[in-house]
Amino acid sequence: MSNANGPGTTTTSTVSRRKWGGMVFFKVEEIIFEVPRYRFSESSEVFETMFDLPPGSEGNVEGRDEGHPIVLEGYEAAHFDALLKVLYPTPDDLISGTFKLEKEEWIGVLNLSTRWSMKRIRKHAIDELSKIPLDLVEKVALAREHKVAKWFRDGVNDLVSEHPIRPLAELKSRLGIEMACALLWIQAQRPQERTEKDFAIALCSLGCPSCFKSVFHAPLTSWCCNRSISVADYSTIRLLNGTSGTFTYSANRFQISLKLTSLRCSSCLDSCPIDYRPDYHCSSCNSIVAPSNFRLINPLHRNRAIAPELNVSEMLKEEIASYESWDD
Ligand SMILES: [Zn+2]
Ligand SMILES: [Zn+2]
Incomplete structure (x- = not known):
């Protein structure tokens, strides 16, 4: 831009x-939006170039006045309005420190x-939207529409790990038939779901060492936090990490001994939920059960699914790479 000071023009007004x-x-x-052009050209080469174009043949510069606006075909006014808020924050935004746009904005x-190609603004919008929980299909759809590699990779990975997978109609209508096929194909390549055995205990897992029947037949109030522990609730008691027990074969069965001091409350974490000082009484065989001499019975075996290892990034690498170029 020229720096010439014409007659009668002060330096200050020129700079402004x-x-x-x-x-x-x-x-x-x-x-029609009337806006200062400065931040458009500063943020985007597209506008910098547009504003630098020589005037048209009739001497009109497009965008000069209301009668000759620059027509942005194929854009949404609401989007443009949201971008203006980012390009030109108001003093109120600054003072309140709570500049906030809605998700759609x-x-x-x-x-x-x-x-x-407003790279810094684009990156900021991606960061802001990443803080908002997005439905997986929406995340993948937005990723493809706006070339966001990270959302695409994460979203596809999460989508194919869902069980059961979304209805075909939903995938097809929001992601297109090609993408829906790719997702279903990837899902079909999943290795057989692997599981890991895990077991949990409840009050009814604390057995008598003489008759192997459950010692507790009624709910207890937890010693630590006064919660009611029902007999078959497998979620309130857990074993202390590193618990070891004696494993013996006698009375024609394998026996695992269990001390009450190895039990932990799942709410209090570090507290034993059952009073481990007194002896207990087995009502089935009338014997005394010392707090360190229970037997493990009725453990609940659970199958814990292990997330399949998928290499979605490998399968969709071309599409991911095409979006990654936008992150530079
Ligand atoms: Zn007994
Ligand atoms: Zn507790």
Whole structure:
């Protein structure tokens, strides 16, 4: 831009004009926006180039006034409005420190900043939207529309790990038939679901060493936190990490001895939920059960699914790579 000071022009006004670059008129849908052009050209080479174009043949510069706006075809006014909030935050935004856009507004900002190569704004919109919980299908759809490699990779990985997978109609309508096929194909390649055995205990797992029947037949109040522990609730008692027991074969069966001091409350974590000082009484065989001499009975075996190892990144590497180039 020229630095010439014409007659009667003060230095101050020249600098000011240069900073804001004058106003420009855009038409998006049916709305005319009058905005300072400075931050458009500063944030985007697309606008920098557009504003540098020589005037048209009739001497009109597009965007100069309401009658000659720059028409942005194929854009949404709501998106444009959201982008203006980011380009030109108000003093109120600054003072309150709570600059906040709605999710749809951030999506609009992401849309325009992607199309106009406003890299820093695009990155910020992605960061803001990453803080909002997105449905997986929406995440993948947004990722593809706006070329966000991370969302695409994470979203696809999570989608194919869902069980059961989403209905075909939902995948097809929101991601297109090709992507729906790819997802179903990836899911079909999953290795056989692997499981790991795990077991849990409850009050009814504390057995008598003489008759191997359960010693507790009624709910107890936990010693540590006064919670009611029902006999077959497998979620309130757990074994202390590192618990070891004696494992013996006698009375024609394998026996695992269990001390009450090895039990932990699942709420209090470090406390034993059952009083481990007194002896207990087995009502089935009438014997005395010392607190360190229970037998493990009725453990609950659970199958814990282990997430299959999928190499989605490998299968969709070309699409991911094409989006990653937008992160530079
Ligand atoms: Zn007994
Ligand atoms: Zn407790």
